Amino acid sequence: MVKRIPVGAHYGLRDWLVQRVTAVVMASYSILMFLVVLVQRPSHYGAWKSLFTSQPMRLASLLFLLSIFWHAWIGVRDILMDYVKPTGVRLAMQVGVVLLLAAYSLWSVQILWSIQ
Numbered sequence: 001m002v003k004r005i006p007v008g009a010h011y012g013l014r015d016w017l018v019q020r021v022t023a024v025v026m027a028s029y030s031i032l033m034f035l036v037v038l039v040q041r042p043s044h045y046g047a048w049k050s051l052f053t054s055q056p057m058r059l060a061s062l063l064f065l066l067s068i069f070w071h072a073w074i075g076v077r078d079i080l081m082d083y084v085k086p087t088g089v090r091l092a093m094q095v096g097v098v099l100l101l102a103a104y105s106l107w108s109v110q111i112l113w114s115i116q
Contacts (some may be wrong), residue, residue, distance in 0.1 A: 017076050022071040030065035049115060058112045065108045069101045 084090040
């Protein structure tokens with residue numbers, strides 16, 4: 001008799017959807033940045049600084065960065081679940097990745113809102 005380990009309903013579907021949504025956010029931001037660089041052609045520090053002092057650009061950049069972190073978390077977590085079999089080691093690695101991504105998120109906020 002094979003015993004199934006329940007992992008929750010629609011667990012894989014939710015992660016699949018999050019991967020697609022974050023990819024669309026990242027692609028949209030990349031296109032936006034390409035168009036901004038094409039139109040405005042910021043060529044010096046002052047131009048880049050003025051670009052990122054506007055609140056909409058800061059929010060778009062933050063959304064982009066949070067999408068990268070969430071996208072990365074799902075990918076790394078899935079890799080760890082597939083290839084790291086000892087539960088303790090896998091849990092320690094997952095906690096390390098979560099702490100690192102949380103630190104990167106806080107650092108991103110600090111960088112974006114320190115531009116004056």
